[in-house]
Amino acid sequence: MPSTTTARPFRRLLGITRSPRPPRVRRGLLRATVFGAASAALVAAALPPPAPVPLGIGDPLFPYLGNPGYDVVAYDIALNYRGSNTEPLDAVTVLDTRITQRLERLNLDFTHGTVRSVEVNGVPADFAGVEEDLVVQPVRPLDRGSRARITVRHTSDPTGPRNAGGWVRTGDGLAMANQADAGHRVFPSNDHPADKAYFTFRITVPDGLTAVANGVRKRTTDNGDTTTSVYRTRHPMATELAQVSIGKSAVPTRVGPRGLPLRDVVPLADLETLEPWLRKTPAQLEWLESRVGRYPFETYGVLIADANTGFELETQTLSLFERSLFTAGYPEWYVDSIMVHELAHQWFGDSVTPRAWSDLWLNEGHATWYESLYADELGGYTLERRMREAYRRSDQWRADGGPPAAPRPPEPGRKISLFRPIVYDGGALVLYALRQTIGTDAFDRVERAWVREYRDGTAGSTDFARLASRIAGRDLGPFFQGWLYGEQTPPMPGHPDWTSTPPQTGTRTAPEAVRPTEPGTVPRSGPVVRGENGPWSAVKPG
Known part of the structure; x- marks a missing residue:
């Protein structure tokens, strides 16, 4: 029987039967915490023992990734981009969670941003940063079987080492590349693929820019000099597969097998050059469906970024590609096969x-x-x-x-x-x-x-x-x-x-x-x- 994280406790998925109870934290934890290399030192200076500690679910390769004691059911992530990809975005991340063991404190994965406030079920909570964990102390313990809504107001910093993952700065904005463990460089999360959840993105950008994310667009609101676009996934998704594109983009649409809506995101100036490649997707979908069955999601498309990443990435419903893959003169059969590689991931890696x-x-x-x-x-x-x-x-x-x-x-x-x-x-x-x-x-x-x-x-x-x-x-x-x-x-x-x-x-x-x-x-x-x-x-x- 397939195991889904919305149907059974997250820790059980990895065979973890019990995790140590997090130590107590007294009231008055560090506020407006800056997450990064200095976090541990800041916490050590501000908190008496026992201090918050980073936790993990014991993944053999990333032991401190993910957190015990809860499953995330849904994320709602609001991002405000002011027009510069070298400045932090203002953000609000809301996590709807199911508590799977009694928690006196709760750990989230997060780094590379400033946390301004945290609420648990609408009540302000204390918090501190320890290494790459955001440790939250609710007013009251969270009982097993209960639900908790965690609201984090923070910034999301797109700067940093090129190979660190998270935000990718493009020639005209931003994209995401969170694999394997960089989702929490963008937003607070339970950043392990075993804890899949539904996602909603609310992205505000200045006029002249276009925002696109995983899933389907629900609405767009004209705020005057900015526009807010809301996207939502219809299927659960791992944090490493999240995608948000911001830039001067064209979003051509077409129809795939059985009327599947397809949308691509490409630099506006390159649309005519890239269109012959974009037209290949419906036939590639038909080819894969003939071998493994119906495409598993609500939409698909390719995101072609003006960035030198050195890789392509299978972000769910919107695969990320370097522009140079299509313009550097590679053999057509090779480019086609790489497009199929990322498309195949929608079944193998994204859905399963x-x-x-x-x-x-x-x-x-x-x-x-x-x-x-x-x-x-x-x-x-x-x-x-x-x-x-x-x-x-x-x-x-x-x-x-x-x-x-x-x-x-x-x-x-x-x-x-x-x-x-x-x-x-x-x-x-x-x-x-x-x-x-x-x-x-x-x-x-x-x-x-x-x-x-x-x-x-x-x-x-x-x-x-x-x-x-x-x-x-x-x-x-x-x-x-x-x-x-x-x-x-x-x-x-x-x-x-x-x-x-x-x-x-x-x-x-x-x-x-x-x-x-x-x-x-x-x-x-x-x-x-x-x-x-x-x-x-x-x-x-x-």
């Missing part, structure tokens, strides 16, 4: 979301799989050739970053290093081996059942193995044990001649340092990352 970050291969492996199939059909590169090359490199990838379902933690200060080749082409290689083992018909049934049974929910590697075993009619535990957790790549069924090059010890390579010359080695970041030499060296294989 990983329960823990170690399940990332389920997102990226599937997106890479359908990207590869599409490129094969376009004549760009055959699936088998790509998988053989991935197999050749697989042992080195495992040595560098761990096996697909047990990846090593990201390097300190480089969270994007989590997105290594082993979860992309290495994950797709697991799917290829599964198809070789159970046959194409059974494999196709597994794929359709996966996105149908876990739609709008969270799931992990064990769930996928159990589902595949059920559909195949046999125990696939030993298969998944070797392919997902083994230090060495198992033999490829049906290809006894395939070999994996023994890894070179002591040569662990960061993904972006790889300069691939073959597909199967493209380092990406949920974000599809392109090396400086372009896609697979930007050379169309012969």
Whole structure:
């Protein structure tokens, strides 16, 4: 049965049966807290022991991400953009929560902004910042089974290191790139993919600018010299998939399969140049629906940003792309396949979301799989050739970053290093081996059942193995044990001649340092990352 965070306690999703009760905080905590590197020092000076402490849900890769004791049901985020992408936005974030254990204080993930006030159920609450947590002390404890509405008035700062995530400053405004753990650099949240919620965005911008967010637009209000646009999702979403675009944008619309409304967001000056690419989306949707079933959301579109991010990102219903992907002269089949990669994520990663970050291969492996199939059909590169090359490199990838379902933690200060080749082409290689083992018909049934049974929910590697075993009619535990957790790549069924090059010890390579010359080695970041030499060296294989 699919597990959805709106149906069962968040902590239970990760197998957490009990969390330590947060220590008491006396009244009079620090107000107007500035969140950032100095937070811990400010709190230490202002609070007597026992001081607030950062909490987490024990994710193997991000142990302090997320918070125990509650589920977020819905976010309502109001952002006021004054026209400069180097100045903080004024913001109000409202979290409607379900309390799953008695709490005397409650932690939110938040950093890189100033908190001006916090209310719990309309009553002012004390608060303090500790590392990247906002610790809230309500007037009264929150009882298990109760609801709590938490209102945080704060700023949201778009400046900071380019690779830190959160806001992306574009040539004419802002966009978001919150994967993997940067949503809380934009708004207070329970910033872990296991706690999905519904979102409403209320974005106010000066005249001449356009704001677009996840979901569908509910209304637009002309305030005189500003405009407020309200967007709402119809399906729950992980914080890392939130998207807000602000800029001098065109928003062309079209119709997809069965009348699905499509809308794109592109720089106004580039609309004519980019339109040939935008017209491809309906056919790409039809292609994916023919393989995995109906598109899972209320709308879709591509957001093309005038920014040098080095990646693409599958933000829910509105995938983020760099402008240069479409204008730098890459082969058409390659660009098409990357568009399909991000579109496939709407099923794999967005609708079915990983329960823990170690399940990332389920997102990226599937997106890479359908990207590869599409490129094969376009004549760009055959699936088998790509998988053989991935197999050749697989042992080195495992040595560098761990096996697909047990990846090593990201390097300190480089969270994007989590997105290594082993979860992309290495994950797709697991799917290829599964198809070789159970046959194409059974494999196709597994794929359709996966996105149908876990739609709008969270799931992990064990769930996928159990589902595949059920559909195949046999125990696939030993298969998944070797392919997902083994230090060495198992033999490829049906290809006894395939070999994996023994890894070179002591040569662990960061993904972006790889300069691939073959597909199967493209380092990406949920974000599809392109090396400086372009896609697979930007050379169309012969």
